[in-house]
Amino acid sequence: MEEQRSSSIEFSAFERTLFRYVAVLAAFMVLTGLVALLVWLLAQIVSFFYALLLPLSVAGVLSLILYPVVRWLQRVAGLSRMGAVSSLFAVVVVALVGAAVLVLPTASHQVQEFIKAAPGLAENAYESLSRTFPEATDRVASMLEDLDLQSIVPNLEGMGSQLMHYVAVVVGLAFVPLYLFFALLSGERLKEGGREVLSIFRPQTQHELMFLGRLFVGYVTAFFQGQVVIALIMGILLAAGFSLIGLQAAILFGLMLGFLNIVPYLGTIVGLMLALPVAYLQPDGGGLALVAMVLAVFTVVQLIESWLLTPKIMADRSGLHPAIVVISIFFWGTALGGIIGMILAVPLSAFVASLWKHFRAKWSSALVDTSEVMEEDPDILSGLSDFDDDAATNPAGEQSDDYPHR
Secondary structure, eight states: OHHHHHHSOOOOHHHHHHHHHHHHHHHHHHHHHHHHHHHHHHHHHHHHTHHHHHHHHHHHHHHHHHHHHHHHHHHHHOOOHHHHHHHHHHHHHHHHHHHHHHHHHHHHHHHHHHHHHHHHHHHHHHHHHHHHOHHHHHHHHHHHHHOOHHHHSOOHHHHHHHHHHHHHHHHHHHTHHHHHHHHHHHTHHHHHHHHHHGGGSOHHHHHHHHHHHHHHHHHHHHHHHHHHHHHHHHHHHHHHHHHHHTOTTHHHHHHHHHHHTTSTTHHHHHHHHHHHHHHHHOTTTOSHHHHHHHHHHHHHHHHHIIIIIIIIIISSSSOOOHHHHHHHHHHHHHHTTSHHHHHTHHHHHHHHHHHHHHHHHHHHHHHSOHHHHHHHOTTHHHHHHHHHHHHTBOTTSOBOTTSOOO
């Protein structure tokens, strides 16, 4: 027995600490691989069920935005769930009809004028390019004359399948109001259904998963509740500004670019790419002066958004740097195959960042002594407690029963 005890291997404090960090690194690499595999599988599922998932995603986001209104109607007006949802739908329909009556005639007239002016825009564009790049314009014209259209036009079968895909997407979007109605009507029953699905796990795992689900829903709700309001205000400001300076299809451009600002910076980027050429080539009053006025409108609206709307409405709810926001839009847009990924990019990135902070704190407490953690980063444990206190509440600030108290 004494020989066995003397022959046992003893590790120094440094070696034990090194083993802990190696274990954390190995766990991080495995987790990274699992996350990459999960993102790839999610992208394949989204691509295959795109026509179904797009309307469900839109209805889900709208339900998260409007659900607090339903709860408010129930609490203040004393309505039942059915009455509150029906009243909300009636108000939305009346608001949409009123907006259509006020805006649609002017917008329709502007669109018709823009369509009539389109040949003039194309002619001005060709003349401008011919004066600036005469050799390149002649070369492109000769290439277009010699181009075999049959070689670039897809076959009829491919066009048919693509057309059917678009038809399926449009038909799916037509069901968004129905999905939204039942989502708002279900309310807490969806949460109870989630609890039943998770009942196969042990209680601690159930609480953990429900906490993470509530965290994700909180980020999605907070982001879209603020971003939709910002996009609506920016659309109205852009439409008004473009109308004042005399840009063709001003209301169409303004509302469209405002809607695109639901994805941060997308409306501004697309707007500069579309509005500036139209302002320069516009037959009636176009030129550098109109381009300068369009830039001035964009600058003023962007300053209002950056200095007033975002600080007051969003209040840095995502906690992401603007550069990270741009990168996340491109990443999730590519990973999830288009518009769904771009729309969910910011809340997904914020959720992943919080998820990493959550698990990092758990690993640190499990694999490293608390004293070592405090010596390395004195703020990590206090930051964790702040994070836990914030995440334990829902978007309305109420205490959550799903938080996994430790």
